[in-house]
Amino acid sequence: MCAMRPEPVHEPGPGGLGDQGNLVGQGAPRPDGQGEVVRQELQGWKAVLTPEEIRRALTRIAHEILERTHGGDQVVLLGIPTRGVYLARRLAARIGEFEGSPATVGSLDVTLHRDDLRLRPARAPQRTQVPSDGVDGKTVVLVDDVLFSGRTIRAALDALNDLGRPRAVQLAVLVDRGHRELPIRADYVGKNLPTAYREKVRVQLAEFDGVDSVLLGEGGR
Amino acid sequence: MKRHLISAGDLSRGDAVQILDTAEELESVGGRTIGKLPTLRGRTVVNLFYEDFYEDSTRTRTSFEAAAKRLSADVINFSARGSSVAKGSSVAKGESLKDTALTLEAMGADAVVIRHPASGVPHRLTNWVSGRVVNAGDGTHEHPTQALLDAFTIRRFFPGGATPLTPRAAPDGSAIVSGARSSSGEADRRGKGLDGVRVTIVGDVLHSRVARSNVLLLSTLGAHVTLVAPPTLMPHAVQTWPCLAGYDLDAVLRKSDVVMMLRVQQERMTAAFFPTVREYRRRYGLDAGRMALLPEHAIVMHPGPMNRGVEIAADVADSARSTIVQQVANGVTVRMAVLYLMLGGAAEEAA
Numbered sequence: 001m002c003a004m005r006p007e008p009v010h011e012p013g014p015g016g017l018g019d020q021g022n023l024v025g026q027g028a029p030r031p032d033g034q035g036e037v038v039r040q041e042l043q044g045w046k047a048v049l050t051p052e053e054i055r056r057a058l059t060r061i062a063h064e065i066l067e068r069t070h071g072g073d074q075v076v077l078l079g080i081p082t083r084g085v086y087l088a089r090r091l092a093a094r095i096g097e098f099e100g101s102p103a104t105v106g107s108l109d110v111t112l113h114r115d116d117l118r119l120r121p122a123r124a125p126q127r128t129q130v131p132s133d134g135v136d137g138k139t140v141v142l143v144d145d146v147l148f149s150g151r152t153i154r155a156a157l158d159a160l161n162d163l164g165r166p167r168a169v170q171l172a173v174l175v176d177r178g179h180r181e182l183p184i185r186a187d188y189v190g191k192n193l194p195t196a197y198r199e200k201v202r203v204q205l206a207e208f209d210g211v212d213s214v215l216l217g218e219g220g221r
Numbered sequence: 222m223k224r225h226l227i228s229a230g231d232l233s234r235g236d237a238v239q240i241l242d243t244a245e246e247l248e249s250v251g252g253r254t255i256g257k258l259p260t261l262r263g264r265t266v267v268n269l270f271y272e273d274f275y276e277d278s279t280r281t282r283t284s285f286e287a288a289a290k291r292l293s294a295d296v297i298n299f300s301a302r303g304s305s306v307a308k309g310s311s312v313a314k315g316e317s318l319k320d321t322a323l324t325l326e327a328m329g330a331d332a333v334v335i336r337h338p339a340s341g342v343p344h345r346l347t348n349w350v351s352g353r354v355v356n357a358g359d360g361t362h363e364h365p366t367q368a369l370l371d372a373f374t375i376r377r378f379f380p381g382g383a384t385p386l387t388p389r390a391a392p393d394g395s396a397i398v399s400g401a402r403s404s405s406g407e408a409d410r411r412g413k414g415l416d417g418v419r420v421t422i423v424g425d426v427l428h429s430r431v432a433r434s435n436v437l438l439l440s441t442l443g444a445h446v447t448l449v450a451p452p453t454l455m456p457h458a459v460q461t462w463p464c465l466a467g468y469d470l471d472a473v474l475r476k477s478d479v480v481m482m483l484r485v486q487q488e489r490m491t492a493a494f495f496p497t498v499r500e501y502r503r504r505y506g507l508d509a510g511r512m513a514l515l516p517e518h519a520i521v522m523h524p525g526p527m528n529r530g531v532e533i534a535a536d537v538a539d540s541a542r543s544t545i546v547q548q549v550a551n552g553v554t555v556r557m558a559v560l561y562l563m564l565g566g567a568a569e570e571a572a
Binding site: 126 | 222239242243246247249253254255257258259260561562563564565566567
């Protein structure tokens, strides 16, 4: 189980709502120094997970996946672009270390299944890569960085439905920030992070952002 | 993206690359158990195809129709033929283009895909409908989605620009990965143009909207385009186009990565542009002998429908270097990308 340490919740400032769990390109301060313990407060962004904490959370999730799926046989980890894909790869690498055989990993783009397509300009879809033998009969673990409204996961379930019929679908997220708008919950959670609706959660990963961190920022500006 | 797709020249390099990248991702849809995406559910795409003696557009129309249906759009085919086939249609009864446009508008068309024998009609249509307009070929003017699918096909073979894909390993198009590493190659194409690829377009350039659109788009993407045609079939103002032009095919073939053979449009030949088909074939047709002049990695393209034995010999058309069948398949994919990018998102604010 995930330890629910009481984290200081940043009080929201006045202003607009953040509609996404992970806001990209919002000009957040990038904590300098890769790998070093980053706990700094800059311009309203507060680091809530250090690289070490992210590493430990992923290690724990990898063990939990192995435990729940009885050794990880027939498991396919599907990351949701962009950052979910890197998290899925990290989990697969850990499962490989623990069990000797690497887990199958791929990616699942949900852009074309989203329910908010008409609310913003069209974006190019990202890569979907599924194992050559498909997902039929497998246990699919969807991997994403932040679980917020649940709408991304709904879209992912639809996208998965078009690819085949998995035996079971589970969900692993690095951060669960609450405020679900659909009946969806995660099976594996790196950290439960109580937030106010208008706050923003930003996950950075070394593969994409150059640094590992989870930042909490106040909404609006 | 622009609001309408009328000319390949309207596309910036960024727009064009975005379309090609989107098409890469949409390609896998056709191969799935459920070859359909819900993305354009509730949107209406009208295929407005004016056909006459010059225009037999079944290929393009079915390609657009398949693309729209794979994205779950509702498709209305509004074909109009001056003579026999659609005798009952309102166009045959003398309805003007504007009245037809207003009818479509009243039906709530989100996009109109138009083919017309007169150049400039799609542009005109943009004044009369509120939906998006996609030019599916207008007279001798442009055919931008053909150019996009040609660019998509070329990028498959020249993923990093001028460096060719090694031995005739046709792109497999499979989106498969196992283990913790993504397959290279496919991902490498994303974001890339066609920098340095030498494309030679041969034949009836004068009447070819395919050539015009390709010159504009391929040069935007960084390719070096050379046009080869008999002097009578070369447009007068070709020196203003972003390409080279010449009359001697053999001289250019040795320095070509891609040869695109244009159809001899005999139906448009209202004057004697060349003495005989045999002489045309001798000087500008691609046969096995000429194909041997091409570099090892070069590919042969044709927008179809082919005149076998005129601009392209049958054994060339059926050779391993020919990408003609792939072009047709890529047509659906690229048209899906265009429809998705134009209709999938929020309507952009009027700029």
